[in-house]
């Protein structure tokens with residue numbers, strides 16, 4: 312079901328005491344404010360168990376998942392392991408995984424599939440790099456990424472996927488896509504889903520924007536009709552910014 316979502320992606324940040332503090336602050340904020348959007352914290356694997364045991368007011372996602380079921384894959388974390396901790400979902404195919412770990416669209420598709428098979432919500436990330444944007448290839452790139460990773464799913468399965476469009480040139484750079492650029496590509500992604508699965512399915516998928524979202528620019532981006540929230544990196548690492556983003560979206 313299409314939801315309004317504010318999600319944090321902590322990436323490789325925070326020690327255990329710092330993580331516990333921020334998670335408690337998020338919980339406290341949500342208890343006091345009951346916002347009209349779903350809140351997700353995407354956090355490092357090592358903090359998942361603790362976070363799930365202690366916090367019920369928001370969803371907890373891992374930042375990755377193995378494409379394999381089990382076996383000799385040193386260092387990997389499986390969908391079954393995450394489900395056994397009652398984790399809610401996984402960020403999948405983030406551009407940093409694509410860039411530094413050479414994840415392919417096919418592998419990302421396998422991760423989405425295994426997440427769904429285990430009852431986890433996949434938050435599938437797509438987005439072009441700067442050269443592709445400059446060359447006018449962003450539609451083509453996002454189409455390929457989306458089709459290869461998602462379009463072997465059934466209509467029922469794809470309705471459970473959350474998509475996060477993150478133009479790589481806007482991640483951690485302070486540069487943001489304009490609200491118009493975000494709307495344009497979100498509408499395009501939705502049209503791809505509509506062409507393949509029909510309008511009703513396309514309208515049920517939440518498509519988040521990610522890339523230097525902060526309290527000062529969130530309102531304009533979140534107000535666009537095909538933007539269903541944000542996947543937030545830097546501004547999810549402190550409660551002042553993260554709660555301001557939740558408040559901003561809740562009031563739209």
Ligand SMILES: O=C(CO)COP(=O)(O)O
Nearest residue numbers: 320482483522523544545
């Ligand atoms: O990569 C991101 C979220 O997944 C975005 O990061 P920033 O918000 O730090 O640009």
